Amino acid sequence: MNRRSALVGVLALTTGLTLAGCSSDSKPELKVTGAFMPQPVSDMAAGFLVVKNSGEATDRLTSVTSPLSDNVTIHETRNRTMRMVSSFEVPAGGELHLERGGKHIMFMKLKQRPKQGEKISLELRFEKAGPITVDVPVRETTYNPKKQ
Template identity: 50%
Template sequence: MRRTALTALCATALTGALVLTGCSDSDDGGISVSGAYMPQPVSDMAAGFLTIVNDSGTADQLTSVTSDDGEVTMHETNSGAMAEVSRFSVPAHGQLVFKSGANHLMFDKLKHKPKQGQTVTVELHFAESDPVVVKMPVKSATYVPKTGH
């Protein structure tokens, strides 16, 4: 009798885990952001870096970035040449990385020069997902994020 109760308990727990797994694989969003920062600007222009993670089963596109602190454009760097782009793909179950020397955000006509320790707020706009508001901490101009996460 005790073994039967244990088997039933295990079966119930396994069924519950499977139901939860099914629920977490929904396609209604799944966009998150990590590692956001802005090196302290030395002029009215600055760069911004972050990682966008898409945990959903549907690919999306980053279509624009806005900020009350200034104009924001998206750029890619290929073979050392920087070019403005109108959108970036964010693959299903994948990520879009903005880092120094590669894809990045450019802030132009900053209303004020943010200083180390302050934050700059941006809003990321997507083709499919709801907008995401991100507070980017301002780091030293020479800040290099740790790798391997």
């Protein structure tokens, strides 16, 4: 009987620890840095930024909105081909990089063309963390920051 009680106790403890590791209290903690938009030369534009997640849960960027355009989408470029995607993962303890030649935000049919030095507002929508509003500076058309 003691052996059986010990086994039940070990199973109960193991199950409790496993559930604690999957706690619903863990959440993403997101911060946006390095945002910029190259000055558009047509009625389309792109946006770039980094989302840092210092939390213990993965999140997903699911959409972007902006007063600049009614058609804002997220895209990924692979093998020189750009395609629209439904979301980007922001890993727990990691970063999501939106950068030239890779993952990025696309603004189609701009309502106006912002000029270098201006800022545009956008709202990033995440699956778990909710929306984050960002003021994005417009940089020169060829701007491309160095990777850190």
